[in-house]
Amino acid sequence: EAGVAQSPRYKIIEKRQSVAFWCNPISGHATLYWYQQILGQGPKLLIQFQNNGVVDDSQLPKDRFSAERLKGVDSTLKIQPAKLEDSAVYLCASSMREGSVYGYTFGSGTRLTVV
């Protein structure tokens, strides 16, 4: 079974620039999550999708971050404009259904450096 695919693996941008990350979940997984992992911390949820609808975006800084999952499969996360404190690894995860740990799988992440 293919895992959660993310791209790019690394990205370096200047502050105030824009950046987008892409995630393709495991086939058949209805729930998709974006997490932010700052160096030395555990991952923190940014947004959760169930199919193509947003379930929880309470921790997403909506003034600069946006995410979509238009067809209920792959998803993009965008930051515009980026700040220095956005430097982190952005992890995508998917699971078979909401609230289930079964099959809950993380991708390898995108490491973002804002300079």
Added chain:
Amino acid sequence: GQQLNQSPQSMFIQEGEDVSMNCTSSSIFNTWLWYKQEPGEGPVLLIALYKAGELTSNGRLTAQFGITRKDSFLNISASIPSDVGIYFCAGLNYGGSQGNLIFGKGTKLSVKP
């Protein structure tokens, strides 16, 4: 919000030694999970615990779900160099929109051959 306190922050041990780490929470969880993360990779699930008091093993790893549902520990027996990595505890609550994991800050394990 919910927070998990994980300790110790880091451990430096000799190959063959046993390791113990724990996690406490200010609130209860329905499920406790332990993950391992290696450099450049996402967290990988090691053990999932679903019931208060449950003790579960996975090879050399043993984890327990505390009776109060507010804590968990992970033991690694007879450590080997490939155990090196960061170990995270995470809590999960079922129901409604609470499908996201709450993570601790991690325990960084170094094993000296």
